Amino acid sequence: MTTASSTASFPRDGAAPADRPAAPPGKPPGQAAHPPLEGMQRALGTLALSAAVFMNVLDTSIANVSLPAISGNLGVSTSQGTWVITSFAVANAIALPLTGWLTQRFGTVRLFIGSVLLFILASWLCGLAPNLESLIAFRVLQGLVAGPMIPLSQTLMLGSYPKEKSGIALALWAMTTLVAPVAGPLLGGWISDNFSWPWIFYINIPVGLLSAWVTWMIYRKRESPTRKLPIDTIGLTLLVVWVAAFQIMLDKGKELDWFENTTVVVLALVAFVAFVFFIIWELTDRHPVVDLRLFKGRNFTVGAVTLSVAYGVFFGNVVLLPLWLQTVMGYPATDAGMVTAPVGLLAIVLTPIVGKMLAKTDPRLLVTAAFIVFAVVSFMRGNFTPQVDMNSLLIPTLIQGAGMAAFFVPLVSLTMAGQPPDKIASASGLSNFCRITAGAFGTSISTTLWENRTSMHHAHLTENITSGNAAAQAALQGMQANGMSPQSALASLNGLISAQSATMAVTDIFYASGIIFLILIAMVWFARPGKPSGKPADGGGAH
Template sequence: MPSFPFSGIKLTAFIFALATIAFLQILDLTIANVALSTIAGNLGASTSQGTWIITSFGVANAISIPLTGWLAKRFGEVKLFLVSILLFIFSSWLCGISNSLEMLIFSRILQGAVSGPIIPLSQSLLLANSPDSKKNMSLAIWSMTIIIAPVSGPILGGWISDNFYWGWIFLLNIPIGIVVWLSARILLKGRESETNKLPIDKVGLSLLIVGIGCLQLMLDRGKELDWFNSSEIIFLTVIALVCISFLILWETTSSYPIVDLSLFKSRNFTVGTICISLAFLLHIGTLVILPQLLQRVFGYSATWAGLALAPIGLIPIILAPIIGRFASQLDMRKLVTLSFIIFALCFFWRAYTFEPNMNFASTAWPQLIQGLAIACFIMPLNIIILSDIPTNKLAAAGSLFNFFRTLATSIGTSVTNSLWERREAIHHNHLTDFMSTNVQTVETTYQQFKIQGFSATQTSAVLAEKITQQGLIISSNEIFWLYGVIFIVLIVILWFAKSTIKPKKALYPKKLI
């Protein structure tokens, strides 16, 4: 790849193109979630069957991401990136025109598989083609896509499914994707990375596909099948553990590994990957239960629930360029420490204020302040992770830590949802027992409802719903307290990383003594 970086308008256009395609790829992870019932009903499938629309994309994406480094070495980063965008556009078109559940699931598998390289390659190409003085700024602007896309997905998906044909959820990728592809093709002409016709590690590839595929399936279907009470989940877990264990052993001894595990020799890469993975697990986990809580307990529509979460993207848009401008003068560990403290305080804030009569502002304000944590989190951790990775390994490093980040997102979604529902069931039983021991209070309540024209059956249904809602609030608050504490613990792990401030070169040689 040429040594001369982009500058001026070309650099701006390049950053915008890479950020846009990264935004579309991340958007497709969440945009179909709120429209799931609409899509399933339109295709004549049950909501349970419709979950494969989400699962199929996640499984294929999780498998393809760690392959990016090896594919980039074999075919070239630019060629792989451009082909991935074209196939992403094509698979999005297939998703949009699907007239059966089977066709849509197949299209989503293809979409997930071909889009895996987009995030790590957009990151490595950005860093490789930006001048040293602009690398942090470029990364800061690019990082905003990871912030805004997960929040925009539910809002945009809900709005499209409510007002238009659901297929436009996927078809909107086509015109935007074509513009990005043309821009990237023109800008990256003659900037191909060095290639090496490496032999295919068939054993490693097979272990990766089976192991990661089974792990992702286990995470996606665990809640639906009641986790380890299901023989299917036990089977998937055993296969995943065996294959991944053998994959690690094989890749550490292979001459041409599919996944470059030698990257973990870098202390900053290892510490940063642990921190960004666990932080995403906690952040996305709570981001998943919040809209459900707002809809099930507080009666929000899907659109209003999305709007309540939207303020999280406001502060990062303002701060990201500023942080990028001064990043070379700052120790990124201090910024991430500030981020984790704010995360913890916002979680504690929610745990303290979430109650049945909570208004919209009580939801939106913590989201707005948490945006400050996001601004000091993603880009600084990216800098820590890649701080001592050589340029020729950026694609491999990007694919590996983005794989762990994506996997952590799946784990966070599954674990948080399951924990939330299990704790709700426990509190539901406790509240029910409490009512059974306070007969006089219950009888008074029934009398009050009878005066309002409710029958005994209707009153029982109302009380059961109130108990469920209270249980959901209590269990969500417990999760906020727990995750806030974990963020504080993460600060300790973070400081095992080395400082990102590079020592300044001496202007004059030291005097001889």
């Protein structure tokens, strides 16, 4: 599954700052384009926008517990199946910097509804996909068209409420993004066990159609003005090339023996060259697709790097846990969803409290507390064995929600500290691009490490299965005494060793994750304490 969204940050490109309703392009910030909605119209508008956000965020977490079902049905390994997650995340990250330009070119309402309708089409195509290659292609399309949906839903939501109620609007918006990651694993597991995996995508169709229709009926006369603006085509192309090449290298490397294979070497070279040219171009172009000059600020650099590394580690673990439960521990998808879903419960309860504390507490203290919680949870999981029970699995997942509440909100606030109002949208877009891309990279790295360390532990354990090992011979003789043939006894013993090896490998990763979170505590204190310009608002969205 993926995580809950941050609930106090800044809107991405295309979203208005949270202390005022959305303003149309070309008008001074703070000048509302339309009066707030009232009564039933506002309630229906809130429900329609929330439904779209819920559908979007749900789709990033619902596939996690369904990966074994998808992989088995399409005849691929579970490690190849993770492309279903990483392809969506990478495409979504690439689409983020374009949101501001697309909004001014097509208008907030038209772009939002177009994004929802295309998302429905992509979801339908994902469900129809006959093989992994086509499913990945449709997930890329789904990620690309989903990019504008989250920030524009927030913009429209803010414009629906009067200025003094903008906090209520943001709370309703944020609650949706927190509930979806809880529902995703449960719904995905239930669908996989009782129906078939395509239905995790088909369920978007009625929700999306209803959301698009209600949004159009309410907001069609509240469109923002449009104008033609230049777009950094070369920068965008370089961005797509280096991110895609690097992600494919990570995903294919474990299958192709890494740098012993020519394809992997070529992908690495393409990613490196495109990345270098991307940096040079973006630093010299007048209208860069991402403003890399933001990294001149200490807080932005420390915040964005810390957020990206932490999210990459966190998201990699979130994907790895249900994979281990289903492929090694034999958990059905529904039970794996029940183990991973509670991560959002404490986040929902504690996020509003953390939001209030942020006004009078150094955000570095809150982030430190979050990383300590994440480290403790990682070390708890580092003690798992093949005999672990459901309660032992649930407790760290539940505790992790407390860390989520104190992680996204204060860290995004710290990242935005000191940004001038005209840079907030760009800074938010860039930090979210880094975070979501890191999540995709983290997924590939964690699954690759799991495979490699499983093989290593299996080799070490089987070295002891010799005729001179009394314990191994006693185990084999006991199995044969119960009616097994020598070959069946060896196969059974190998199965036990495989389960132990995979468990040792996954606990290695959990333990290493705990160490990384402790190191990140030191990193976050390199940032200066401070308050962001303008009133904090949600926009990060760890969807």
